Structure formats: structure tokens, C-alpha cells
């Protein structure tokens with residue numbers, strides 16, 4: 001036992017040189033994104049006020065591989081390649097014959113996988129002469145990553161932070177300000193969208209949808225000086241995250257194993273896609289049969305209980321229409337302690353994978369998730385982000401199923417972030433203040449009734 005290897009590190013020369021674009025391999029192409037007014041497919045010009053052309057082209061590219069610019073790889077070297085670990089102590093605690101591996105993205109300076117795309121997005125905007133980026137943040141992980149990325153490229157970063165988080169998470173705000181971002185509690189008086197909400201609801205504590213509307217408005221009315229950045233959902237975001245799974249393929253080879261199942265939590269789908277897509281490529285091209293399993297919170301079950309339909313990306317109905325598994329754009333998830341998973345929809349690539357039977361999804365409740373987080377923390381010494389803990393809960397279920405079946409099963413999951421800024425959620429769990437939440441079907445049906453009619 002004593003000389004068993006548990007950590008698989010790649011040299012920096014093994015940071016991938018290309019991102020993997022699954023659009024080249026999907027058996028059926030992605031459905032088009034539609035203009036909210038005309039219901040016709042949107043073209044590059046429609047998106048140009050918000051995104052740089054390089055990212056718009058990546059959004060629709062059918063090339064199987066897209067070069068990672070050397071400037072971006074240079075910054076990736078600050079934390080990439082990230083380690084792959086074999087969770088031997090967790091295996092022992094569970095007394096399972098399964099072999100459990102995890103890819104640890106929490107070693108990035110921002111503490112999660114989000115810096116992989118934030119760096120790339122800041123780079124392309126800088127190259128096209130954009131002075132700064134606007135964005136929204138809820139839990140704060142995305143705002144933190146984007147403020148660091150903008151700082152790397154000497155750009156402004158304007159963050160609209162959901163007011164309730166702004167008040168409850170002062171350290172999240174402070175870390176963004178440390179990197180030079182300007183952080184505004186949303187809804188705010190600085191935009192027409194914010195003022196109109198405040199006129200109607202002066203006491204509003206905000207929502208992700210409102211914050212998106214404010215950030216989009218600032219970019220759209222800036223005459224090109226500012227553009228908007230999104231931390232998940234979009235194809236180019238999922239593309240940038242494929243460095244994760246590409247590294248895993250090499251690291252699993254170092255470990256001398258190949259995963260039977262690859263697992264990640266699914267909010268907008270970016271960390272799951274990041275680890276899963278390179279394995280999907282092996283399934284599609286080389287006849288491998290790895291199961292790909294997304295874990296969503298039972299309190300916001302877009303894949304497992306939503307409908308595959310065209311819907312808006314934001315609450316106010318300002319964005320283009322995207323076909324996705326959705327709970328309805330004005331669905332309000334209960335105050336769940338995994339802020340990063342409270343999105344009503346899901347990235348288009350993940351939705352097509354699910355619809356085409358290329359992946360599976362399950363929903364897990366909050367108490368099981370936090371219990372899994374504690375089991376993992378006590379065995380492996382890392383406090384996971386509450387979002388990441390959903391993936392851990394899924395991995396533990398797989399490990400227990402392997403034990404019941406008396407079989408060795410190789411499990412790989414994405415530990416996409418640490419929970420050091422989320423200790424108030426742990427405090428609530430340890431103080432018995434959290435509960436499970438079963439969404440009444442009637443509430444989902446009501447939210448569905450507001451889907452746009454095409």
C-alpha cells in the first residue's frame with residue numbers, strides 16, 4: 001500500500017494546445033439560436049454588440065479542434081495542468097471495490113474551473129480592442145474568475161452582483177475588488193433595467209436574471225467600448241473547458257485505467273462538458289463505452305424535469321431564444337446553497353447530448369449532497385464547493401452501486417471548485433438548518449406556461 005501512487009501530475013508541456021469542439025462529432029447538429037423578435041436564426045451581426053467576433057465564430061464552428069492562443073496557454077501555466085487524484089481514502093471510507101478518481105480544478109487562483117474560460121474570453125476581447133467586460137455574478141465564482149482574467153489583460157471589469165449575495169458575501173465582493181473590478185449590487189440605479197425594477201420593487205434583493213439584464217445593457221449601450229461575458233451555457237464557454245477532460249485522458253493513462261463513468265455537477269453545463277466531452281469523443285470515434293453522468297440539484301432540475309423547448313436565457317426575456325431543457329425563464333428556484341447551479345436552463349451542447357442519449361442525468365437533494373461533501377472532506381482533506389459536492393454525491397452513489405454489485409468500477413469525477421468562500425453553507429448544514437426540497441409539479445407547470453410560443 002505505502003508506495004501506491006495517488007496523484008497524477010502532467011508537466012506544463014502537456015497543457016493542451018487545442019480545445020476540443022464536439023460540434024464536429026455530434027450525430028445531429030445543434031438547433032439554431034433564434035432572434036427573440038423575428039424567430040429567425042441569429043447571425044454573427046446580431047451578437048456583435050455583445051461578444052467579440054472570435055468568440056462568435058467559436059460559437060458556431062464545426063472544426064474539431066481550435067488552437068489555444070499561446071498568450072492564453074502562458075496564463076494557464078499558473079495552475080494547469082491540474083492534478084488528477086485517486087481517492088483511496090474515500091474508497092476505504094466507503095469500503096467499495098470501485099476505483100474513484102477526481103480531477104481537481106480548485107487549484108486555480110480563482111478556486112474553480114471558471115478561470116479556464118475567463119482567461120480565453122478576456123484575451124479575445126482585448127485583441128479586438130475592447131476596453132472592459134461586463135458580467136453578472138450570483139454565488140461569486142464567475143465574477144472572481146473574470147475580475148482576475150481582466151486584470152491579467154489590463155482591462156476593466158464591471159460586475160453586477162445579485163444584491164442578496166452582495167450583502168451576505170462581503171469577502172466575495174472584496175476579492176473581486178482586490179483584482180480591480182467595480183462591483184455593483186443589483187438591481188442598481190446605474191441602468192434603465194435596474195431603475196425600472198427598483199421603481200416597482202424598491203426592496204428587491206435581486207436575481208441572476210436581473211443582473212444579466214443590467215450587465216447586458218451596459219455593454220450594449222457602450223458603443224463597443226465594453227462587451228459582455230458569460231461564465232457558462234454558451235458553446236464557446238464549454239469549448240474552453242475541454243482542457244479538463246483532455247488532461248484527464250492522459251492522466252488516466254498514467255494511472256493505467258480508463259473510466260467506466262465520468263461525472264460532473266450541471267448548472268449551465270460547463271464543468272461537466274469540460275470533463276465529459278473528450279471522453280464523448282472517444283465514445284463516438286473509438287467505440288469506447290464510458291457512461292457520462294450529470295448531477296443536478298433536486299431544487300433546480302432542468303434536465304430531469306424540464307422540457308426541451310425554445311426559451312429565453314434571462315428572466316426579463318431580452319436574450320435570443322435557445323432550445324434547451326428549461327424550467328421556464330421565470331422559474332425561481334428555492335434558496336439553495338449551491339448558487340452556481342440555480343439556472344433555469346442548460347447549455348445547448350449538454351441538452352443535445354441528453355436528448356440524443358449520449359449522457360445520463362440524475363437529480364440529488366441538498367442533504368445527501370452536504371453529507372457527501374463532509375464524507376469527502378474528512379477522507380480527502382479538501383472542502384468542496386457546494387456545487388462540486390453534487391458531483392461527489394453522484395460518485396458516491398456509483399461507488400455504492402459497485403459495492404452492491406460486487407464489481408470494480410472506475411469512476412472519475414470533476415471536483416470543479418473548493419468551498420472556502422462557502423463556509424456559511426456548511427455552517428447552516430452543521431447547524432441543522434438545511435432541508436430537502438421537492439418541487440411541486442404544479443409550480444413547474446406554471447413556469448412552463450410562460451414559454452414563448454413559436
Ligand SMILES: *Cc1c(COP(=O)(O)O)cnc(C)c1O
Nearest residue numbers: 232267268269270271340387417
Ligand atoms: C459556476 C460553477 C458551477 C456551475 O456551472 P457549470 O457551468 O455547470 O459548471 C459548478 N461548480 C462550480 C464550482 C462553479 O463555480
